[in-house]
Amino acid sequence: MILLQLIYSGIALGMIYAVIAFGYQLTFATSGTLNFGQGEALMLGAMVGLTLVNMGVNYWLMIPLVCIFGFIQGGFVERIGVRPAIKIKSEFGWIMSTIALGIIFKNVAENVWGRDDLRFPGPLPESPINLFGANVLPMELLVIGGAIVMMLAIEFFNRKSIYGKAVVATSNDRDAAGLMGINTGLVITFSYALSSLTAAFAGVLIAPLTLTGATMGAVLGLKAFAVAIIGGLSSGMGVIVGGVILGIAETTTGFYISTGYKDVPGLVLLLLVLAVKPAGLFGKTAIKKV
Amino acid sequence: MTTSPSSSAGLAVRKPNLGLRVVGIVVALAALVFFPIVVPNTYYIHLAETIMIYAILLFGLDIVVGYTGQVSLGHAGLFGIGAYTAGVLAQSGSGMVGASTIWAFGLPIYGTLIVAIAVTAAFGAILALPALRVTGPYLAMVTLAFGTIIQILINEMDFLTAGPLGLKVAKPTLFGHKFDERDYYWLVAAILVIALVVVHRILKSHLGRAFEALRDSPVASDCMGVSVYRYKVYAFVISAGFAGLAGALYTYSEQYISPNTYNFELTVLFLLAIIMGGRKTRTGAILGSLIVVLLPKMLDDITTFRYVATGLAVIVAVGAGITLARGMTTAKRIAIPVIGTVGLAIFSFSLRSVTDWRLTIFGLMILLVVYYLQDGIVGFVRGLFNLGRKASVSVDTTEAEAASHGDALVTTSSDDSKVILDVRGALMQFGGLKALNNVDLSVMSGSIHGLIGPNGSGKSTMMNVLTGIYTPTAGTITYGGREIGGQAPAQIALSGIARTFQNVQLFGEMTALENVLVGLHHTFNANLAEVGLQMPRAKREEAAARERAFSLLQFVGLAYAANEEARNLPYGKQRLLEIARALALDPKLLLLDEPAAGLTAPDIKELVAIIHKIRGHGITVILIEHHMDVVMTVCQTVSVLDFGQKIAEGKPAEIQANEKVIEAYLGGEIGADVAHEAGVH
Numbered sequence: 010m011i012l013l014q015l016i017y018s019g020i021a022l023g024m025i026y027a028v029i030a031f032g033y034q035l036t037f038a039t040s041g042t043l044n045f046g047q048g049e050a051l052m053l054g055a056m057v058g059l060t061l062v063n064m065g066v067n068y069w070l071m072i073p074l075v076c077i078f079g080f081i082q083g084g085f086v087e088r089i090g091v092r093p094a095i096k097i098k099s100e101f102g103w104i105m106s107t108i109a110l111g112i113i114f115k116n117v118a119e120n121v122w123g124r125d126d127l128r129f130p131g132p133l134p135e136s137p138i139n140l141f142g143a144n145v146l147p148m149e150l151l152v153i154g155g156a157i158v159m160m161l162a163i164e165f166f167n168r169k170s171i172y173g174k175a176v177v178a179t180s181n182d183r184d185a186a187g188l189m190g191i192n193t194g195l196v197i198t199f200s201y202a203l204s205s206l207t208a209a210f211a212g213v214l215i216a217p218l219t220l221t222g223a224t225m226g227a228v229l230g231l232k233a234f235a236v237a238i239i240g241g242l243s244s245g246m247g248v249i250v251g252g253v254i255l256g257i258a259e260t261t262t263g264f265y266i267s268t269g270y271k272d273v274p275g276l277v278l279l280l281l282v283l284a285v286k287p288a289g290l291f292g293k294t295a296i297k298k299v
Numbered sequence: 300m301t302t303s304p305s306s307s308a309g310l311a312v313r314k315p316n317l318g319l320r321v322v323g324i325v326v327a328l329a330a331l332v333f334f335p336i337v338v339p340n341t342y343y344i345h346l347a348e349t350i351m352i353y354a355i356l357l358f359g360l361d362i363v364v365g366y367t368g369q370v371s372l373g374h375a376g377l378f379g380i381g382a383y384t385a386g387v388l389a390q391s392g393s394g395m396v397g398a399s400t401i402w403a404f405g406l407p408i409y410g411t412l413i414v415a416i417a418v419t420a421a422f423g424a425i426l427a428l429p430a431l432r433v434t435g436p437y438l439a440m441v442t443l444a445f446g447t448i449i450q451i452l453i454n455e456m457d458f459l460t461a462g463p464l465g466l467k468v469a470k471p472t473l474f475g476h477k478f479d480e481r482d483y484y485w486l487v488a489a490i491l492v493i494a495l496v497v498v499h500r501i502l503k504s505h506l507g508r509a510f511e512a513l514r515d516s517p518v519a520s521d522c523m524g525v526s527v528y529r530y531k532v533y534a535f536v537i538s539a540g541f542a543g544l545a546g547a548l549y550t551y552s553e554q555y556i557s558p559n560t561y562n563f564e565l566t567v568l569f570l571l572a573i574i575m576g577g578r579k580t581r582t583g584a585i586l587g588s589l590i591v592v593l594l595p596k597m598l599d600d601i602t603t604f605r606y607v608a609t610g611l612a613v614i615v616a617v618g619a620g621i622t623l624a625r626g627m628t629t630a631k632r633i634a635i636p637v638i639g640t641v642g643l644a645i646f647s648f649s650l651r652s653v654t655d656w657r658l659t660i661f662g663l664m665i666l667l668v669v670y671y672l673q674d675g676i677v678g679f680v681r682g683l684f685n686l687g688r689k690a691s692v693s694v695d696t697t698e699a700e701a702a703s704h705g706d707a708l709v710t711t712s713s714d715d716s717k718v719i720l721d722v723r724g725a726l727m728q729f730g731g732l733k734a735l736n737n738v739d740l741s742v743m744s745g746s747i748h749g750l751i752g753p754n755g756s757g758k759s760t761m762m763n764v765l766t767g768i769y770t771p772t773a774g775t776i777t778y779g780g781r782e783i784g785g786q787a788p789a790q791i792a793l794s795g796i797a798r799t800f801q802n803v804q805l806f807g808e809m810t811a812l813e814n815v816l817v818g819l820h821h822t823f824n825a826n827l828a829e830v831g832l833q834m835p836r837a838k839r840e841e842a843a844a845r846e847r848a849f850s851l852l853q854f855v856g857l858a859y860a861a862n863e864e865a866r867n868l869p870y871g872k873q874r875l876l877e878i879a880r881a882l883a884l885d886p887k888l889l890l891l892d893e894p895a896a897g898l899t900a901p902d903i904k905e906l907v908a909i910i911h912k913i914r915g916h917g918i919t920v921i922l923i924e925h926h927m928d929v930v931m932t933v934c935q936t937v938s939v940l941d942f943g944q945k946i947a948e949g950k951p952a953e954i955q956a957n958e959k960v961i962e963a964y965l966g967g968e969i970g971a972d973v974a975h976e977a978g979v980h
Contacts (some may be wrong), residue, residue, distance in 0.1 A: 041434055094671055102669045104439050109569055109665035116658035227563065231447060234440045254375045269455040273651070276444040283429040283441055 013143035015052035015260045021218070023249075023256025024156035028211040029233030031160050031239065031249040032204035035140025037242050038180035039193075039200040042091055042103045044083070047208050048230020052112055052223060054079050054209025055216040056122050059129050068132035075213050076206050083205025086110055087198045111226075118223040126225075133219030152214045159210055163203065164245060176200060228272060232259075235279035241289025251290065254278075331488050335481045344484050346592065348552045351491045352545050353588035354803050357573050358498040358581065361539025364570065365578030366507060367534045368514035369434060372566050373426055373442030375865070376449030377539045380559030381419045381546020384465040385411040386556050387459055408551065415547035416540045422449075422538020427532040446566055453558040465557030468550050478551075487548055494541065494580055497831040501537065502579075503694040504841065505816070505823040510534050512817045513807045518788075519804035522766055522773055522797070524884060526789035537827070564658070567665070575668045577675025598660060599900055601653045608647040612640040621683075636671050693722040708854065708882060708916040719744040719888055719919050720765070725774035727760050727943075734760040735771070736943040742936075747910065747920045747932035749951070751927075753963055756940040758923045759801055762892050765796050765921075767791040779887065797886035801875040801893045801923075810859055811876050814865050815848040818883025822847070823938035824950035848883065849869045855879045855909055859961070878909065888919045907933055931955065939963065 029051060033043050039055075044050065057078050061071040090110045094102030134150060137144035167173035178186040179196040187193045219225065236255050240247025255275045263271035282289065320919075336346045356378055356426050363371045391405040400707060406414070429441045453460050460466065470478045478486065501507055509530045513520040517527045550556050568591050576587025598601045619633040643663070650656065672679055720742040727735035735757045742748045750758050763769045765776065768789035776784040781792050797818075822844055825837035852858045855875040860868060874894055881889055891910070895903050903926065910933050914920055924930045930937060931951040939947040941955060941963040947954055954960055 045439070090666075097670070097673065101435070101439070102673070104370055104436060105570065105665055105669045109662040109669070111662075112564075112567065112665075113659050113662035116656065116662065120655050228447070231440070231443060235444065236436070238440070267455065269451065273448060273451055276448050279444050280429050280441060283433050283437065284431075 010143045011264070012261070013141065014145070015264055016257055017140070017145040018149060019141060019257030021146075021152045021256070022259060023236075023252035023254070025211050025215045025252075026233045026236040026255055027248045027252030028156045028207050028214075029229065030237035030252060031163070031245070032207040033234060033237040034242055034245070034248065035163070035200045035204045035207075036197070036274075037237075039183070040091065040095070040197040043107075043234075044086055044091075044094070044111075044201065044204060045104060045107040046086065046090075046114060046230070047204070047233065048083055048226030048228070049111040049114040049118075050079060050086075050205040051215075051229055052118060052221075052226030053082060053241050054212030055129065055207075055225065056118055056223075057209070057210075058213035058216065059127060059221050060122075062130060063116070068130075072210065072213060075209050078252075079206040079209025080202045083156075083202040083208070084198050086205065087201035091216070092194070092197075096171050103138070111230075115223050115226070122223065123292040124223065126220035126222035128217035129221045131212075133217075141288060146218070148217050149266040154217065155214050156211070159207055159285065160249075172199075198294040199256065232272065232275045235275045238279055238289055239282050241273060243289075247289055284299045309401070328492070331492070332485070335484045339481075341480045343638070344480050345552065346482050346596070348480075348487050349549075350585075350588050350592045351487050352548045352552060353572065354585045355491055355494045355548070356542050356545035356569065357576070357584035357588050357878065358494055359538040359545070360569055360573050361581075361584055362498070362502070362510060362534050362538045362541075362577060364573055365902075366502065366510035366514065367531060368796060369430060369531075369534075370436075370439040370537075370570070370670060371426075371442045371535075372439050372563070372570070373445040373449075374538075374542050374569050375561045375563070375566035376446035377419050377426070377455055378543035378546040378549070378565070378569075379449055379558070380422050381415040381467070381543030382550045382556050382561070383413040383453055383460055383546075384418045384543065385547035385550045387392055388414055388469050388617060389468050389471075389550070391464065408473060412544060412547050415543045417543075419543025419546065420536045420540040423535045423542075424532060424535075426539065427535035429820050430535060431528055431531055441561070443566075446561075446563070450558055450561055453561065457952070460558070463558060465555055466550075467555050468623045470554065471551055483551060487552070488546065490544070494544070498541070499581055500833060501827065504825075504837065505844070506530075506533065506827070506830060507822055508809070508813055508817050509820060511809055511813075515806035515808055516804040518768065519800065519806065520817070521768070521788035522792050523880065524789050524792040525817060525819050526787065568661075568754060571661075571665050571668065573675075575664075575672060575675055577677030577679075580675075580677045583675045583677040594664075595657065598653050598657050601647075601650060604650075604653045605644075608644040612637075612644040617641040636667060639667070679854045708851075708913070708918070717744045718742065719779060719878055720921075721760075721775075721777040722765075723775045723777075725761070725764060725776065726772045727757075727764055727769055728772040734945050735764065737774070738940070738943070738945050740938060740945070742921060744919055745914070746935045747914055747922060747933050750921055750923045750938035750940065751794075751925070751930055751932040751937060751954075752940035755942075757943040757962075758940055760943075761893060761940070762798060762801075762921075764921065765791075765890060766796060792884060795885070795887040796890065797881035797884040797888070797890055798890035799881050799894060801896070803870070803873045803877060805865040805873055805876060805880075810862050810864055811852060811868065811879075812845070812848050812861040814876055814880050815851050815883050816844055818851075818880040819844045819848055821884065851879045851883055852876075853947060854882070854912070856905065875906070875909070878913075882913070882918075886918060888921065889913060890921045890923075892923045893925065894922070895924055895929050 022067050029047055032047055032050075037043050052077050058071050058075045061074060062068060066074070086107065090106040091103045094106050130147050133147040135146070135148075137146050138150075139145075167176055175186070175191045175196055176199070178189070178191055179193050179200075186196075200206075232255065233252075236248055236251040239255065240249070240251030240252075255278065258274040259279070261272050262274050301426060334347060338344065356374065360371065360374050363369050363374075383771045386413045388406040390403055407705075418442065422697055426442060426445050430438050433441060436561075456462075459463075460506075470483055472478065476482075502510070509520070509525045510533075512523070512525055513527045513530055520527050520530075571585030572591040573584060574587075574898070575590060576585070577583025597607050616637055619637050623630060623633060643660075647653070653660075668675075674682065685920075718741050720740070722738060722740040725735050725738045726733065735911045738757070738761065740750075740761070750761065752758050760769065764771050765783075767786050767790070769781070770785050774784065775782055778791075778794065778796065781794075783794065783796075786794075806817060809817070823840050825840055828834075831836045849858065849861060852861055855878055857868075857875055857879060860872065865873065869875060874897070878889075878891070878894065894910075895906055898906060907929060910920060910922070922930065922934060934951055937949065937951050937954045938945055939957070939960050946959045946963060949957070
């Protein structure tokens with residue numbers, strides 16, 4: 010039953026990847042750019058959440074506050090890092106500037122919260138529940154549920170509300186949306202804010218299961234990118250499937266081979282998918298017009 | 300063809316202030332050689348060594364970042380592979396850390412350096428595989444993933460690398476002589492100079508042009524016979540080779556290597572160095588490496604940091620003042636860097652220790668460079684003093700004209716009764732849309748064949764199918780008796796089909812002459828070693844190609860603009876330049892996609908004359924054009940497409956009178972009326 014247990018924690022981990030990857034999709038759709046500091050957004054969310062919890066704020070009450078923080082942080086990244094770089098039409102300016110902001114966030118976090126990993130007190134009992142013959146932590150179930158709720162909420166917003174339609178319109182054709190009177194600049198800022206919000210949310214979900222520290226974000230961000238690629242940058246279902254595949258691959262590698270190698274399958278999968286089907290397993294191949 | 304380089308059509312390479320340059324080089328070399336004698340302190344010698352080693356890596360990184368325009372976050376990983384290859388092979392097996400688990404190869408330095416270059420280059424090829432399919436942010440992430448995997452592997456494969464313990468390596472011994480710090484410095488300096496010369500030669504050769512071309516327009520590169528696929532791999536392999544060399548040298552320099560060195564920070568540091576120094580220049584690479592090595596040392600000490608921050612604030616403020624006075628920028632644009640650096644200076648005095656904030660300062664520097672120093676320091680200084688690219692090809696027109704009494708075009712034998720291109724049942728489907736629906740097309744050798752039709756009728760799709768950019772869903776394309784459907788664009792281009800593009804696809808940052816030289820890429824046979832060593836064949840081919848390129852420019856009347864960057868040419872001239880570039884392929888079949896679009900009336904006249912001249916050399920032409928007068932005057936046969944189907948074919952006069960054609964252009968009833976009136980008239 011160890012395998013089933015590994016699958017459970019793999020799914021929980023995979024849902025975290027899916028949420029972060031979902032954040033990549035949001036900004037990529039509207040602006041064609043991604044936040045290379047997405048992992049740091051997650052880390053900041055977890056850190057701010059931990060501070061709030063230590064100040065005596067209830068875990069459930071803390072979540073909306075962290076989401077607000079993530080929202081503001083994402084908007085900040087877009088205004089400082091992405092918008093000016095797009096404006097000067099620098100080819101990889103935004104890549105460098107979001108990396109730079111990520112480095113700065115990490116360094117500031119190290120100076121504010123220290124370099125040691127901290128424990129994040131979970132809101133749920135730590136005793137495992139027996140599910141189909143294998144143990145699963147209540148927190149893992151919360152992660153899975155929370156991730157799905159977050160993604161559904163954003164999808165619902167995009168499909169049903171008029172503001173969401175502005176986001177979808179911008180994703181389809183930025184220029185045409187601009188000509189129809191949509192403030193596409195604002196939509197892009199909004200998508201970044203939303204993307205960091207999901208990352209910060211993922212941060213407080215995962216933190217009680219792992220340790221919290223300034224360096225927790227980098228690898229998570231990279232592997233979430235792998236998930237976004239494996240699933241396809243345009244497919245919502247893809248990131249969930251991709252995330253779960255990667256999460257399970259990782260927990261089983263960690264157990265059966267060596268924890269040192271647990272990051273390898275995801276990255277190798279990323280290289281393979283890009284070499285074989287760059288649009289991702291669920292993405293549509295675009296035809297390039299000459 | 301003249302072989303002597305001196306008579307190469309007056310195409311001398313002009314170096315402004317040649318004397319000054321020689322003096323500069325001599326001074327720089329002398330400084331390099333005498334530095335360890337003047338400054339005997341081993342700490343500083345070691346620092347200088349590190350700068351040179353980073354510079355070697357940056358030469359290679361610049362090939363990928365500056366020339367092919369790809370972001371690589373994997374170079375720290377490649378650097379690590381080089382370092383560990385040398386480190387593992389140099390182990391002699393006695394008294395080392397973790398020596399019992401290491402195989403004792405005990406290879407001497409010349410062996411380890413060569414193996415390190417080879418192994419790292421092989422990894423570069425692996426890294427290039429995904430790079431062939433993706434670009435931009437995808438590639439950045441992929442290379443980052445690659446770098447991360449390498450770091451994990453170095454850490455985990457402790458049977459080979461001793462894992463986190465690291466490896467100790469002694470300074471090399473050569474011919475019984477044990478190198479001390481100073482000897483090793485000279486070795487690194489010598490290798491730096493060699494690397495500099497070799498990389499410079501590679502980048503100024505046809506290989507360098509190929510790298511630059513695939514950055515500016517991948518499609519056009521492919522259609523000029525420069526396979527994007529192959530040259531991206533080359534770029535990564537050469538770049539990785541330099542990274543491997545640098546890594547191996549680093550091992551002997553540090554005498555201890557551990558996995559933590561080759562991390563994300565280092566890779567970003569390399570990128571920062573190349574962008575800050577200045578892309579596409581060797582000076583920029585050296586300058587960048589100087590800054591990224593020295594700066595952290597300065598930041599270790601708070602007092603030095605305060606001086607540096609204050610100095611930077613003053614420099615930025617003065618620089619801002621100068622640019623403002625010259626009207627190169629606005630007060631609003633420079634307000635942020637001035638306030639930022641002054642703020643940093645003030646901030647530096649409030650800090651007690653700076654080491655903890657090293658990465659933040661580093662991040663701020665990246666932002667500063669990305670927004671205000673995109674062309675790097677070298678680019679900025681050149682912009683300030685209005686210096687162009689330092690070695691441009693000057694052309695002595697009178698001499699050149701005298702030299703090119705012949706014509707630039709190779710005359711091909713054309714048999715007017717033979718079919719050169721035969722398309723049977725071509726079908727091109729995009730989802731449910733049939734952009735080409737069962738089109739047959741026969742083009743007679745030596746003719747000018749017009750292809751017309753309303754917008755969206757499939758003309759350009761036809762071009763793309765013929766040149767291999769699209770693989771047709773069904774049907775056969777026979778060219779010169781061979782089936783070419785499904786071949787790669789570069790392959791088709793090399794078999795003699797050249798084209799121009801409806802939306803101009805020039806290599807914008809390259810000069811007009813260089814654009815044509817890319818078209819002449821197929822005339823080069825010299826390999827990497829021959830280029831690096833400047834063997835006679837490489838020199839000869841380059842001289843011949845330049846002469847040829849210049850006469851091709853003359854052919855289309857652009858000789859005066861040879862040194863102008865293509866993006867600065869007026870639109871009409873850009874179209875002519877595309878024709879010259881296509882002719883450089885020595886095509887048997889030339890596809891012109893709306894060459895007259897956007898041209899003025901006198902330009903069109905010139906164009907028609909050029910098309911006639913091209914045909915005079917036996918080159919078959921397929922002409923897509925909306926200017927009916929052009930089509931009707933130059934074409935022998937005209938085919939008409941509408942909604943992906945061929946609706947008519949024949950002599951121009953027949954087409955003009957064809958009711959179906961008129962209907963396609965003007966629409967049902969009215970078309971009929973017009974046709975009727977025309978008939979009456």
